[in-house]
Amino acid sequence: MTAPTLSLRIDLPGGRIGPGKVALLEAIAREGSISAAGRALGMSYKRAWDLVDALNRLVGTPVVQASPGGHGGGGATLTEAGRELVEDYRAIQRAAEDAAGPRLTRLAGRTAG
Secondary structure (H helix, E strand, O other), X not given: OOOOOOOOOEEEOOEEEOHHHHHHHHHHHHHOOHHXXXXXXXXXXXXXXXXXXXXXXXXXXXXXXXXXXXXXXXXXXXXXXXXXHHHHHHHHHHHHHHHHHHHHHHHHHOOOO
């Protein structure tokens, strides 16, 4: 039997933060660019930019610092606000998983699979 997992979405007054947006930020940090992060996650550059823009509006400050492309190539890094958003989300996720773990195990034991 596969262990159950918990997916966390946080609804805030100005929008929501969930696993997809956080995964995008983590991919930007890892890949060094928005387009490469989008490709790694199977999404278009426009979709990745739209998600970054939504996060910028939600947080009220840029979460990604992008430098324009061109001959030398561009790139992107997380700002302090972006890094903190990922850290906070992952900490909340870990706490929720720890709290829900016994119940998830019980639930999994009562389901077909």
